[in-house]
Amino acid sequence: MRRDIFQAIADPTRRAIISLIALQAMTPNAIAENFKISRQAVSKHLKVLSECEMLSQNQQGREIYYGLEINKMKEIDDWLKEFRDIWETRFNQLDDLLLTLKK
Numbered sequence: 178m179r180r181d182i183f184q185a186i187a188d189p190t191r192r193a194i195i196s197l198i199a200l201q202a203m204t205p206n207a208i209a210e211n212f213k214i215s216r217q218a219v220s221k222h223l224k225v226l227s228e229c230e231m232l233s234q235n236q237q238g239r240e241i242y243y244g245l246e247i248n249k250m251k252e253i254d255d256w257l258k259e260f261r262d263i264w265e266t267r268f269n270q271l272d273d274l275l276l277t278l279k280k
Contacts, residue, residue: 182252185229190214191222195231195245202235202244 186192194208209219223243226232233244 180225180228182229182231182249185226185231185249186253188222188225190218191226194219194222194226198232198243199245202233202242204240204242208243 186195190212193212197203197208197211205216205219205223208223209216212219223232226243227234229249231246231249233246235242235244
């Protein structure tokens, strides 16, 4: 089942996992050590992130290392760009208004 990219970032634990693996690839056990939840709960979050295609998996011996798929993060950035542009325009208009009022 393919999930939407925004399901990956909807949960605070998954956002924290994304932040961790953005720095370096990690094993599920190494990821779980950073949370006060069970290893099984971390595995469920990793499954959702995998279904959203946010993770890359690299097998090294018996260990699987999860890394972040940066291109998927770009999808989020592209979606947010529209809103950034709207707010930048509004702030520029506010700046112009405040300069006019100041004069």
